[in-house]
Every structure is written in C-alpha cells, then in structure tokens.
Amino acid sequence: MSAHATTEHAYIPGEIAKPNTGWIWKTFWVLVIITAVEFAIAFAMTSPGLRTFRNSIFIVLTILKAFFIVGEFMHLKHETKSLIWTILIPTALLVWLVVALVTEGSSIGETLSHMFS
Amino acid sequence: MAHSTTLEPTAATTTYSDAPRTGTWDGGNEPFKASYGKLMMWFFLLSDAFTFGAFLTAYGMIRHKHGVFTGTADKFFFSTAHWPIPEKVFNGFPGLHGMDLPLAFVALMTMILIFSSVTMVLAVEAGHRMDKADVQKWLLWTILFGAMFLSSQAWEWTHFIGGDEKGTLMADGSRMFGANLAVNQYGPPLFADLFFFITGFHGTHVFSGVCLLVWCFIATTNGTFEKRGHYEMVEKIGLYWHFVDLVWVFVFTFFYLV
Known part of the structure; x- marks a missing residue:
C-alpha cells in the first residue's frame, strides 16, 4: 500500500x-x-x-x-523493516530516559525530605 | 610512496564486472520504499517525539521528586505537600457546575481525538482510490473533530485557571482559587506549570494540524492533488495528525490516569 x-x-x-x-x-x-x-x-x-x-x-x-x-x-x-527499525530504535531510547530520570526524581525527593531530620 | 604512480588495475579490480550493482543500498533505489516527503515527515515526527518525550520525562521526574498522598482517594485534600490525584482536579464538565464527574470530560476529549484519527485515515484511504468527494468529506469531519478538541481544551484550561468556589487555604492565610504559573489551589506550583506546558504544547500541535487540514481541504477542492495524480499530501498530513493523537494517548495516561 x-x-x-x-x-x-x-x-x-x-x-x-x-x-x-x-x-x-x-x-x-x-x-x-x-x-x-x-x-x-x-x-x-x-x-x-x-x-x-x-x-x-x-x-x-x-x-x-x-x-x-x-x-x-x-x-x-x-x-519496510529498515524504516520500522529507524523509527523504533531511537524511540526506545526514550524509555531509558524516562526510567533514569524518574529514578533520579525519587532520589532527589527522598534526599530533600531527609535533609532536616 | 614507493610504488608506481601510474594507475594499474590491481588484481582485485581486474575481476570487476561492468554490470551495475543492484543491491538495496547500492544507490538508485528507495531502500525504505517510501517517498521523500513521507520519510521526512517520519523523521520530523521522530524529533517531535523526543520533544514530547522530554516533557513527559520532566513530568515523571518532578512528580517523583514530590511527595505522594498515602491515604485513600476519598480522604484526599489539596496541598503543596503532595502531588494531586488527577481525578480530584479534573472532575468538571461543561454545563454541569459543581458536580464531581472525575475524568468524564477528558474521556470525551479522548474520544473526539480517536474519532478524528479515524476520519483522517478514511480520508487517506479515499485518496488512494482518487475519490475526491470522499477525501473532502472525511477531511471536513477531521477538521470538525479537531476544532471540537481545541474548544474542549479551551474550556479545560478556563476551568483549571478559574478553579472552584472552595479554593485552597494557603500558608499565608489567603485563599487561592484556580491556577497560574506561580501558585495554584491543586498542589505544588510545578503541577500547574507542567499542565500548561504539556497540554499547551499538544494543543498547539492540534491547532497546527487543523490549519494544515484546512489548507489540504482547499487544495483538494481546487483539484490540486487530482491534477498531481496522487493524494500523498493527505497521507503526510495524516501521519502528523495521527502522531498528535498518539501524543494525547501518552498525555492522557501520564497526566490524567497515573
């Protein structure tokens, strides 16, 4: 098509x-x-x-x-397969970015909440 | 350089055949079997996906940085100490003032956008059949649904900025109603900021899409694509439009459901 x-x-x-x-x-x-x-x-x-x-x-x-x-x-x-992978591989990197920064966010939040205790 | 300066064919090149190489990546081919325009639209959308990905990643990080309300939903109250539960913020519906209808309006907006995606793909399908009347019909429906979505977005923003009568008691003793970029009645200031930026950026994309569709409708009506022999422009704008729908699917999950 x-x-x-x-x-x-x-x-x-x-x-x-x-x-x-x-x-x-x-x-x-x-x-x-x-x-x-x-x-x-x-x-x-x-x-x-x-x-x-x-x-x-x-x-x-x-x-x-x-x-x-x-x-x-x-x-x-x-x-074609090459076009599918051209789109999917860079997009898959976003998954890593989300996981990394959500973890980072949790860590910052935890540090801040323990700062004065 | 000790060897001769004359260009003698080496052993390897003497066996070289004059027959053209015809492999997929040897040139003169379309390895992706997609036209230039469609390919460039895909690459643009990929870059746009990174922009929205950055927005949603920032949302995830900031949300996880803030506290979580640990009680059950019916005990929930607005406070800057924890991130708001979306269904407590987005519970209004036009014409039904004061009623608690969690996520009802955003459900309607989601349906409108899914419908617009369907009418868009129907326009593309009609274009493949060179059916000018059908392309016009489905483009008009898509424009209508797009405009409906934008109007809903406008109402949603008005409702969010205006807030409710109760408001929230702030630390300085004043009562805050609704939201602006610095302070809001729903929770941490960044909650409203992210709402404005993410839904605003998405809304701008929908608006651009509607403009493209209107132009596309005019060109179809004038017979531009018919003369050209194909309706590829409808396909390219269709790709953009579906992408906008796709972004909404993610915004819907991460902003309204999770």
Whole structure:
C-alpha cells in the first residue's frame, strides 16, 4: 500500500474503487475498548497499595494503543523493516530516559525530605 | 610512496564486472520504499517525539521528586505537600457546575481525538482510490473533530485557571482559587506549570494540524492533488495528525490516569 503514493497514474474519471474500510473500524474499536478498560481500572482499583500494579497496567495498555495507532493508522507495520527499525530504535531510547530520570526524581525527593531530620 | 604512480588495475579490480550493482543500498533505489516527503515527515515526527518525550520525562521526574498522598482517594485534600490525584482536579464538565464527574470530560476529549484519527485515515484511504468527494468529506469531519478538541481544551484550561468556589487555604492565610504559573489551589506550583506546558504544547500541535487540514481541504477542492495524480499530501498530513493523537494517548495516561 505504501507504493501507492509513488505510483504516478493519470486520473481517469469514473474508475473510483469501492472503499475498503473494515480494518480502519476494527482498529477504531480496539482503541475504544482499550480506553474503556483504562477508565474501568482507574475507578475500580483505587487502593493505594495497588498503585504500582495499576500504573503498570496503564503503561502496558498505553503502549498497546500506541502500537495500533502507529502500526495501523500510520501504516508503519506495513513499511519496510529498515524504516520500522529507524523509527523504533531511537524511540526506545526514550524509555531509558524516562526510567533514569524518574529514578533520579525519587532520589532527589527522598534526599530533600531527609535533609532536616 | 614507493610504488608506481601510474594507475594499474590491481588484481582485485581486474575481476570487476561492468554490470551495475543492484543491491538495496547500492544507490538508485528507495531502500525504505517510501517517498521523500513521507520519510521526512517520519523523521520530523521522530524529533517531535523526543520533544514530547522530554516533557513527559520532566513530568515523571518532578512528580517523583514530590511527595505522594498515602491515604485513600476519598480522604484526599489539596496541598503543596503532595502531588494531586488527577481525578480530584479534573472532575468538571461543561454545563454541569459543581458536580464531581472525575475524568468524564477528558474521556470525551479522548474520544473526539480517536474519532478524528479515524476520519483522517478514511480520508487517506479515499485518496488512494482518487475519490475526491470522499477525501473532502472525511477531511471536513477531521477538521470538525479537531476544532471540537481545541474548544474542549479551551474550556479545560478556563476551568483549571478559574478553579472552584472552595479554593485552597494557603500558608499565608489567603485563599487561592484556580491556577497560574506561580501558585495554584491543586498542589505544588510545578503541577500547574507542567499542565500548561504539556497540554499547551499538544494543543498547539492540534491547532497546527487543523490549519494544515484546512489548507489540504482547499487544495483538494481546487483539484490540486487530482491534477498531481496522487493524494500523498493527505497521507503526510495524516501521519502528523495521527502522531498528535498518539501524543494525547501518552498525555492522557501520564497526566490524567497515573
């Protein structure tokens, strides 16, 4: 499908094909259902003890949603392997950045709270 | 340099074939099988992902630096000593004043943006079929949903800046209502700052997207893409638009849910 844009073809009126939108609506429902599940969890799991577990579920579901948006809507799943890796490898570095700085933040917070005790 | 200065073919090059090399990376090829424009859009979006990644990383770090409210949600109160629970801050809905509707409005905004992503991809699909009328129809729907999202954002900001009647008693004895960049009724000052910067930066992206879509609609109507023989511009703007939706998915999780 990615080849469509590069293929030059003269426009001939009246040769409009039937829409093929099944996969679009399927992706739509996947996104809606994941969002609904996120809301259900936000209100069902309110216990402070379950916070870390709850947040892990949120992060997994968010990445799943990202997979469907980038893979299907942005069509990356159907591009060449080299393009997929070109996008994914730099993005994966962000995960490291987040983990590193969140840890750093916790450490700063802890240091500050113990400073005067 | 002891050897001869004349250019004699070496043993290795004498066996060199004149046949052109046709490997994927030998040139004259499109190794990514994507057009220049689409590839550059991908690289721009990658750099933009780093910008938003920096914002969300800063959010994570600052949030973890601050204290956490340890009690249950119903005992929660606003204080600069701990980070606010998002559902206690974002619980308003237009026209339903004073009611506690946690995250209801942001759920609506999320749905609007997912819908706009669907209508965008439908416009791209119509472009592949060279169906001008369909491209116009779906672009208009996308513009409508984009504008709806921006209006919702405006309401959300107004509500956040205005605050509620109760406000929060500050250390100097005054009562603070709503939020500004220096102080707010919800918690640490940085909470409001991050809200303004992250949702503001995302909103600016949506606004740029709507402008691009309006231009794209005009060009479609004028037959620019039809004459060009392809609707690749719709695809490129589509990539940008989905990226904005993608960013919202992350903002939604890390700002409103976690």
